[in-house]
Amino acid sequence: MIHQIEARNLVLGYGDEVVLKDLSFHVDKGDYLVILGDNGAGKSTLLRALLGIREPLGGYLDKSGTAIGYLMQKSIVDDSFPASVLEVALSGCIRSLSKRFFYSKKEKDRALAMLERFSMEKKAQDPFTSLSGGEKQRVLLSRALLAGSDVLVLDEPQNSLDVKTRAFLYSLLDELNRGGLTVIMVTHDIHPAINSANNILYVAKKSIFMDKSEFFKTKEGLELLKEGGHDA
């Protein structure tokens, strides 16, 4: 069977410095993969490889034919950046511009339809910075899904979100995942790993890729549960 994303013996790093090696895992349609691991273990490096920002140093990585959208949480710009909700959402269509210069009517309609899916179409002309945390999430999700509708990649989505917005985002992701969207999330938060994931990729010197229930029986899994205050 052909996976959406497949990695075999992947080697990742910068220049001569190897950050991660012997990494093997795969992602299928509808999977919810949570990537765990210590700071500096190479989680962000892995994401950058998945997104095609940085080429792997070695090994095999196949993600061809899979449209990957990226939802990044770090506060994007300061509060003075003037950008309308529609402008932000439309920038998710930038790949489909290809050799054209401007967005077509079709792309604008796609962006509006996506905003409508998240009940944000009425605020399309509002400044992005005037939105609440939850509304910003929905706009950024629209942008990510416009950029890639097969797989959604998230980097530490819990950061810089208040508890309420975080819960909102997690339930939104669960819903999208139930609808067939593949979710890959790098996180420090053990909760989506426990509640939503079906597979876990634990990134370390010796990386582990396993079904969730199997993973939480391993030494590393038990340790993470303990740290998170969920004693088995």
Place this chain on the structure above:
Amino acid sequence: MLEIFSYPFIIRACIVGLLVSLSSALLGVPLVLRRHSMIGDGLSHVGFGALSVASVLSLSPMYFTIPVVALFSVLLLRMEDRGSFSDGMTAIISSSSLAFGTFIVSFVRGTNSDISNFLFGSVLAIGKSDAYLAIVLSILVLMSFVLLFPRIFSITFDPEFSKSVGLDYSVYMTILALLTSVTIVLGMRMMGSLLISAVLVFPALTAIQVAKSFLRMTITSGVLSLVSFTSGLCLSFYFGTPVGATVVLFDLGLFIIFHLMAKFLRLSKVH
């Protein structure tokens, strides 16, 4: 006052000035938003140095200065994006170019009139062939900006996301820096190298006070720049003041008015 416009050199200066004002106001938007405001300042000083060298060696000012400034634009951008002490380095390059230019001109000619013109600009500085070149180049700059607009928004708003969809931040920033260097050289001789960078950042900073979207900020910035150039030029004839200084003071006035207006609007929203 209108009889002034019967002189062909004034008409030329006017056309070049309007085109350059528009280009710099548009380019200023992404530069200001990405915190590269000082690049214009650094480049105009490099431009001064290059212009001095061109004048001493009797080289064509435009054809010599544009490539030199373009080269430095890429260098300054690299430094600002990843260098340590980058703002300090920009200051060093700025002041060294200024010193170098002043040194070389006074050494060879023993006169200060060129320096004054380079620093503060003069409407008379634009010759016929320079004007044609300036018109062609600034139209190219404007076209590139308009055509790349959706991409410029994307990399300005979110470089990281742009990378994930295949837009290379540094490529587009380099394009912006190159366009900026051309614009600066074109505007420098009329506006003066000390003041041209103000034309780059003022309209954008004024527009950001009231704009609700990137497109509107860009349009507002362009319109403001055209208004202040036209007003500044007329006022400079009326008062007999240098064009560059008058335009920049007009820009300052607009900035203060918009700033107060935005503050007032925010306050009245709260109450």
